[in-house]
Amino acid sequence: MKKINLINLLKAGGIYAVLFILLVIIVIQEPSFLSLRNLSNILTQSSVRIIIALGVAGLIVTQGTDLSAGRQVGLAAVLSATLLQAADNVNKVFPSLGEIPIVVV
Incomplete structure (x- = not known):
């Protein structure tokens, strides 16, 4: 019978133990969680x-490490927030953009 080494057990499943402990603490503080x-x-x-x-995980697993997804999401968020605030904000931020029709699918 193999002897279970505590250090190896913590290395393999320590994050799960921490997540479980946090879940128990949150449920005790807020039962409706x-x-x-x-x-x-x-x-x-x-x-x-x-x-x-x-x-991104698929890219990393296939060894095509490309972590630029965060930048793309940030750029899309900034552009969306700018364009959705008010109709005249577009001309202030992007003066050469003009009017672009939006197609809703």
Whole structure:
């Protein structure tokens, strides 16, 4: 019978133990944390980040290490926020852009 080494066990599953301890602490402080509505809310709010993380993880696994997804998401967020504030803000920020029709699919 193999003897389980505590250090090797902590190296292999230490992060899971920390996550479990944090989950227990949060549930003790806020019992409604594990409700179906809250879990659905957490998944809805993190769905975009999960999709981006899966794409980056796929690149890293295939050894095509490209970590520029964060920059692309940041640029898209800045442009979206600028363009969605008000119609006249577009001309102030991008004076040479002009009017561009938006196609809704």
